[in-house]
Amino acid sequence: MTVSDRRLSRIAVTLCLPVLATAVALGATASRAAGPNAAWELVDPDHLRVCADPSNMPFTDESEEGFENKLAELVAEKLGRESVRYEWFPMATGFVRNTLRSNRCDVIMGYAQGDELVQNTNAYYRSAYVLIYKKGDGLDGVETIEDGKLADKRIGIVQGTPPSSNIAAAGLMKNAKVYPLMVDTRFAPSVAETMVADLVEGKIDAAAVWGPMAGYYVKQADADLVMVPLVKEQTGSRMTYRITMGVRPSDQEWKRTLNRFIRDNQDEINRILLEYNVPLLDEQNQAITQ
Structure with missing residues (x-):
């Protein structure tokens, strides 16, 4: 996920006064909409x-x-907001600092639970890294990186992601094709798009990638691809993650509002995610299909 500069500037008290005055005015408006705690x-x-x-x-x-x-x-519809307004910034170093922490926007729609840079809402979905391969191409039934069928296969992995350590532990790095962790998608295809294309073209035999990224391109691929969540790994890194919305640590009432939205609209949230072929998992690692 994102990596952000953790240094926050210290502002003199005298310089804070205009900011505090603005905060009071804006806060008063927000409180009328969200309650006294806001x-x-x-x-x-x-x-x-x-x-x-x-x-x-x-x-x-x-x-x-x-x-x-x-x-x-x-979210905007259910919470009665007039519209959605975006603060665009590349998902790279400084993303949180230059957007949410600068008060230019109020929510990051997808953020891994437990990251200290934001305050997490309740999770609204749980997913996993997946292994992708062509159906009928010799890997049918493979569910773990340790499966012997992968021993002589060329596996695509993303540098520094959890599956890479498992692939290394299984002795499969000698045949692996390593893809960069960070890609500027304004100028090049995303790593998931590239990996799926390479798999379809036969440049790699399998790919291990974050499921929500992979599912979209697997669904679009001109090939019969199998996508298996890596939930049966016996050792190595954690492959499953809960995804939340990220808000500022100070915005407690806003977090509660979003938590209520998630609670009341989970079925519709799932419908959107499944339309994009996101592999959804419950707490027992069973697939959620509707």
């Missing part, structure tokens, strides 16, 4: 202000075709 929160009461990458399909993009774009539309 008095010091700088959340826009009229518009859903979303921090997002302008070119990061299948999550977000400027044409608003990603599943997090669709989720933002649902």
Whole structure:
């Protein structure tokens, strides 16, 4: 996920006064919409202000075709916001600092649970890294990286992600094709798109990649591909993660509002995610299909 500069500037008290005056005014407006506990929160009461990458399909993009774009539309509708407004910034170093922490927007639609840079809402989906391969191409039935059928196969992995350590432990690095962790998708295809294309073209035999990224391109692929969540690994790194919305640590009432939205609209959230072929898992690692 994102890596952000953790240094926060210290501002002199005298310079804070105008900012505090603005905070009081904005907070008073927010409190009328969200209750007395929101008095010091700088959340826009009229518009859903979303921090997002302008070119990061299948999550977000400027044409608003990603599943997090669709989720933002649902949030705005259910919470009575007039519209969704985006603060665009590449999902790279400084993303949180230059968007959410700068008060330019009020929510990051998808953020891994437990990251200290944001306050997490309740999780609205749980997913996993997946292994992808062609059906009928000798790997049918493979569910773990340790499976002997992968011993002589060329596996695509993303540098520094959890499956890479398992692939190394299984002695499969000698045949692996390593893809970069960070790609500027404004100028090049995403790593998941590239890996799926390479798999279809036969440049690799399998690919291990984050499921929500992979599912979209697997669904679009001109080949019969199998996508297996890596939930049966016996050793190595954790492959499953809960995904939340990220808000500022100070925005407690806003977090509670979003938690209520998630609780009341989980079925519709799942419908959006499944339309994009996101592999959804319950707490017992069973697939959620509707």
